[in-house]
Amino acid sequence: AQKVTQAQTEISVVEKEDVTLDCVYETRDTTYYLFWYKQPPSGELVFLIRRNSFDEQNEISGRYSWNFQKSTSSFNFTITASQVVDSAVYFCALASGGSYIPTFGRGTSLIVHP
Amino acid sequence: EAQVTQNPRYLITVTGKKLTVTCSQNMNHEYMSWYRQDPGLGLRQIYYSMNVEVTDKGDVPEGYKVSRKEKRNFPLILESPSPNQTSLYFCASSLVTGQAQYFGPGTRLTVL
Numbered sequence: 001a002q003k004v005t006q007a008q009t010e011i012s013v014v015e016k017e018d019v020t021l022d023c024v025y026e027t028r029d030t031t032y033y034l035f036w037y038k039q040p041p042s043g044e045l046v047f048l049i050r051r052n053s054f055d056e057q058n059e060i061s062g063r064y065s066w067n068f069q070k071s072t073s074s075f076n077f078t079i080t081a082s083q084v085v086d087s088a089v090y091f092c093a094l095a096s097g098g099s100y101i102p103t104f105g106r107g108t109s110l111i112v113h114p
Numbered sequence: 115e116a117q118v119t120q121n122p123r124y125l126i127t128v129t130g131k132k133l134t135v136t137c138s139q140n141m142n143h144e145y146m147s148w149y150r151q152d153p154g155l156g157l158r159q160i161y162y163s164m165n166v167e168v169t170d171k172g173d174v175p176e177g178y179k180v181s182r183k184e185k186r187n188f189p190l191i192l193e194s195p196s197p198n199q200t201s202l203y204f205c206a207s208s209l210v211t212g213q214a215q216y217f218g219p220g221t222r223l224t225v226l
Contacts, residue, residue, distance in 0.1 A: 100212030
């Protein structure tokens with residue numbers, strides 16, 4: 001069985017603050033894939049990143065960065081110098097089990113105040 | 115343009131009246147799936163399909179049916195909708211499982 005926990009239901013920050021969204025996963029498999037998706041207020045779901053279990057390198061894309069740590073089964077997402085446009089619900093997902101059918105966490109709602 | 119389309123985008127119906135939500139992708143993806151999104155519960159998978167004529171239940175399949183007769187289409191059927199199926203529904207596709215998914219714009223369904 002696979003499981004994703006996003007313990008932070010809602011985070012509220014002021015613009016320009018850094019913010020980290022936590023994602024903890026559970027799987028017995030050694031091969032798996034982790035994802036982050038963004039759902040802005042307009043409602044669509046947008047893919048942000050995919051990592052496989054053999055690549056623990058952190059990734060940076062502009063103000064976004066991801067910290068993958070197998071030792072703690074975490075795949076955390078940090079937004080540096082947050083902006084109002086970052087306000088959204090962010091979902092973490094895990095695909096493992098051989099069939100790699102994804103399971104989503106419950107999402108973290110990020111509110112960035114001007 | 116690569117996309118997943120869903121229709122209708124909004125639907126209000128009454129209990130027991132059969133309905134179909136269509137989903138189509140133009141990316142030749144093998145994997146397609148349906149999710150429902152409810153407040154506090156995140157995205158829960160209803161059904162998925164790994165290829166034509168291959169479908170399987172997700173986490174919350176009760177009350178739903180699907181079919182995959184063509185690679186591009188994956189309709190969601192509610193034979194006898196009930197109020198607890200009021201939700202926001204998303205269709206998604208990916209090249210194969212384990213790859214990033216492309217999501218449709220969502221269908222907001224209200225069952226009275």
